[in-house]
Amino acid sequence: MAERPSGVKKNEARTSPVRFRHKHLLAISDLDRFEIESLLARAEAFAPLAEQKIKKLDTLRGRTLINLFFENSTRTQSSFELAGKRMGADVVNMSVKSSSVAKGETLIDTATTLNAMRPDLLVIRHGASGAAELLSQKVDCAVINAGDGKHEHPTQALLDALTIRDRLGAIEGLVIAICGDILHSRVARSNVALLTMLGARVRLVGPPTLMPAGADRWGAKVFHDMRQGIKDADVVMMLRVQRERMDGGFFPSAREFFWFYGLDEDKLKFAKPGAVVMHPGPMNRGVEIDSGVADNPNISLIETQVRMGVAVRMAVLEALAESGSNAGAR
Numbered sequence: 450m451a452e453r454p455s456g457v458k459k460n461e462a463r464t465s466p467v468r469f470r471h472k473h474l475l476a477i478s479d480l481d482r483f484e485i486e487s488l489l490a491r492a493e494a495f496a497p498l499a500e501q502k503i504k505k506l507d508t509l510r511g512r513t514l515i516n517l518f519f520e521n522s523t524r525t526q527s528s529f530e531l532a533g534k535r536m537g538a539d540v541v542n543m544s545v546k547s548s549s550v551a552k553g554e555t556l557i558d559t560a561t562t563l564n565a566m567r568p569d570l571l572v573i574r575h576g577a578s579g580a581a582e583l584l585s586q587k588v589d590c591a592v593i594n595a596g597d598g599k600h601e602h603p604t605q606a607l608l609d610a611l612t613i614r615d616r617l618g619a620i621e622g623l624v625i626a627i628c629g630d631i632l633h634s635r636v637a638r639s640n641v642a643l644l645t646m647l648g649a650r651v652r653l654v655g656p657p658t659l660m661p662a663g664a665d666r667w668g669a670k671v672f673h674d675m676r677q678g679i680k681d682a683d684v685v686m687m688l689r690v691q692r693e694r695m696d697g698g699f700f701p702s703a704r705e706f707f708w709f710y711g712l713d714e715d716k717l718k719f720a721k722p723g724a725v726v727m728h729p730g731p732m733n734r735g736v737e738i739d740s741g742v743a744d745n746p747n748i749s750l751i752e753t754q755v756r757m758g759v760a761v762r763m764a765v766l767e768a769l770a771e772s773g774s775n776a777g778a779r
């Protein structure tokens with residue numbers, strides 16, 4: 450087994466990992482700044498492991514992790530799987546398409562069945578907001594929300610924060626523009642909560658039809674003009690246009706969306722010189738982002754986001770596994 454990598458490099462002095470006091474990770478809005486800093490510190494220490502030849506630890510040896518994905522996923526599911534395996538856990542990926550869920554089993558029945566198998570950690574992605582919370586009430590193990598409807602995607606926000614810190618050093622004081630389909634985005638909701646808590650000035654940029662009512666009360670400034678919205682921004686975070694959650698015409702055509710809100714080199718000139726670009730994936734190239742921007746390694750942090758995703762999920766699994774053995778956890 451490899452040594453657990455230690456040493457938090459660059460950035461400001463980090464909070465050292467402390468025992469996580471929550472039983473589950475359901476939403477960023479359940480956490481405080483100290484808890485977020487502590488999870489990021491753990492993840493930062495795990496990040497160098499990916500560069501080592503032997504990437505395996507035994508922190509979760511003997512523990513069982515079940516991945517339960519009701520919505521498609523490439524990055525999130527595989528990175529939870531890798532994170533669990535790198536920590537030494539036994540990982541089971543439930544394929545919803547071939548499971549009893551496809552035969553009409555309810556979420557609660559599925560939860561009861563899985564609970565009887567006594568997993569230690571259950572990762573769930575579901576199309577309904579609140580599904581992770583519901584599951585957490587029905588099982589004995591720790592539940593991690595890997596995206597519930599339009600509500601939250603906490604590990605995405607943590608990996609985004611880690612990526613920004615890796616490149617820009619600190620989050621406090623940065624101007625971060627989150628752009629595109631805000632309405633359907635759990636990534637936007639989790640990120641606004643996390644980034645504002647860490648002291649960033651967050652902007653939400655998108656057409657009125659894709660801006661949730663009351664977004665101006667999230668603690669971010671709302672813009673409908675892309676150039677104004679990204680003006681002097683340090684970070685431009687693009688979101689996927691989520692057609693699968695749209696039940697009508699939210700914009701006239703993909704071409705028109707790209708013209709007004711797609712990030713290309715021309716629009717990016719309005720951001721701060723040296724600004725970086727992020728996207729949680731999967732990308733709709735030519736709709737919300739141009740390949741010239743997405744594939745430019747000098748400005749695009751998209752690959753780093755994927756790399757940091759594994760480290761963040763290792764940190765979350767470790768923190769929850771520890772807190773599971775803490776009688777006071779809730």
Ligand code: ASP
Nearest residue numbers: 596602636689729730731
């Ligand atoms: N992968 C992210 C999510 O599951 C972003 C997206 O799908 O657009 O929310």
